[in-house]
Amino acid sequence: MKKISASRALIDDLVAASRILAQHEVLDAYGHVSARSDKKPDHFVMSRSLAPALVSAADLMELDADSEPMPGDKRKGFIERYIHGEIYRARPEVMAIVHSHSASVIPFGATRTKLRPIYHMGSFLWSGAPVFDIRKTKPDNDLLIRDRPLGQALASSLGKCNCVLMRGHGMTVIGDGVPEAVFRAIYTEMNARMQLQATQLEGPIEFLSDEEGRRSAAANRGTLERPWELWKKQALGRK
Ligand SMILES: [Zn+2]
Numbered sequence: 374m375k376k377i378s379a380s381r382a383l384i385d386d387l388v389a390a391s392r393i394l395a396q397h398e399v400l401d402a403y404g405h406v407s408a409r410s411d412k413k414p415d416h417f418v419m420s421r422s423l424a425p426a427l428v429s430a431a432d433l434m435e436l437d438a439d440s441e442p443m444p445g446d447k448r449k450g451f452i453e454r455y456i457h458g459e460i461y462r463a464r465p466e467v468m469a470i471v472h473s474h475s476a477s478v479i480p481f482g483a484t485r486t487k488l489r490p491i492y493h494m495g496s497f498l499w500s501g502a503p504v505f506d507i508r509k510t511k512p513d514n515d516l517l518i519r520d521r522p523l524g525q526a527l528a529s530s531l532g533k534c535n536c537v538l539m540r541g542h543g544m545t546v547i548g549d550g551v552p553e554a555v556f557r558a559i560y561t562e563m564n565a566r567m568q569l570q571a572t573q574l575e576g577p578i579e580f581l582s583d584e585e586g587r588r589s590a591a592a593n594r595g596t597l598e599r600p601w602e603l604w605k606k607q608a609l610g611r612k
Pocket residue numbers: 404453472473474517542543
């Protein structure tokens with residue numbers, strides 16, 4: 374295994390996160406999770422290009438501030454690693470990121486309907502889920518964030534929010550640690566699914582107010598350990 378500038382605990386969390394997100398079908402063969410290095414904060418760690426359910430510690434790579442691998446590491450990284458590198462650069466407080474193509478979120482990136490917190494587990498969405506339209510940066514595109522300028526444009530659409538939707542592609546969520554990023558990825562998908570269900574009932578839909586969102590998000594932050602322990606056990610079958 375290549376030497377990585379990150380603690381063993383962070384490496385274990387990243388492996389668990391990959392398996393958890395695959396088990397919850399937020400990631401399939403595509404999508405990825407990363408963490409800012411806790412030993413070298415301008416670097417980050419993520420798997421080599423591999424389906425998340427198959428990731429183990431030996432598959433993790435250290436990437437520099439420009440999202441490039443360490444000298445001598447010839448393994449193939451994810452094309453879209455620039456999503457992570459440019460958000461870490463723009464948001465120094467962000468410690469972990471999940472990028473997914475989770476299905477229920479896609480309609481909100483393709484229509485004028487805003488993704489909004491419909492229940493308390495999605496309350497972190499109160500600050501908004503802006504839509505990134507790659508055409509505005511690169512008219513001749515293949516939807517993928519395949520270089521630094523596209524990563525910068527995505528980070529700029531994210532702004533100060535916790536979640537950015539990507540038209541015709543997916544979403545990216547941030548967290549103050551791996552458990553929070555995983556929590557937000559799972560509950561963004563669930564919130565989207567429920568919001569779609571609610572549109573079939575008599576409206577208007579009563580969303581959380583900004584104040585409820587702010588308070589509820591703070592309350593959820595205090596209980597992250599509970600789902601995290603459960604999800605780890607379910608995904609790894611131990612610990
Ligand atoms: Zn993608």
